[in-house]
Amino acid sequence: QKEVEQDPGPLSVPEGAIVSLNCTYSNSAFQYFMWYRQYSRKGPELLMYTYSSGNKEDGRFTAQVDKSSKYISLFIRDSQPSDSATYLCAMTSNTGNQFYFGTGTSLTVIP
């Protein structure tokens, strides 16, 4: 079983839609949770991060962590064509130097 599972999509939505992206994980030691956005042929860009459980909001983006279910989500409100990218989840524990990534979900927002 992979440490982190992410539905690869692709996901295609109309402009203005609410988008939900999700990852599940198996290691209960994970405490730090990150979302990256990666445009085509570019490196991943850190979008949001949270520590432990709870929600975090930044503009149109909301990150949620449910440690009891080992499930994290990224919600995008009022999606824009510029949100079209691949979204990667990543996580790590308090110890060690390894980061664990999902394989990414490809999102297209249609004008």
Added chain:
Amino acid sequence: DVKVTQSSRYLVKRTGEKVFLECVQDMDHENMFWYRQDPGLGLRLIYFSYDVKMKEKGDIPEGYSVSREKKERFSLILESASTNQTSMYLCASSLEGIREKLFFGSGTQLSVL
């Protein structure tokens, strides 16, 4: 803002060539990482370094080596390039103790013919 700079965006090499990929970060980060990214496989860790001259193997170190002579620079070396090393290579860095922020470079798309 943290800047992680990879020396080449695109690189084409021949089988058997020795290949150097360079990465420089400007924020005095202790930790530096090399990943490769392949469709359907996601990011896989090749090597990481937590200090100058220190290195540790990641999940797929075979066929690669690294060098970290200065804190800001981390080099990935393909000793004898093979076609199965055609991939997107991503360098990343993070500050020791700040675990939620891992910053990436723009990537190097390497093609080995």
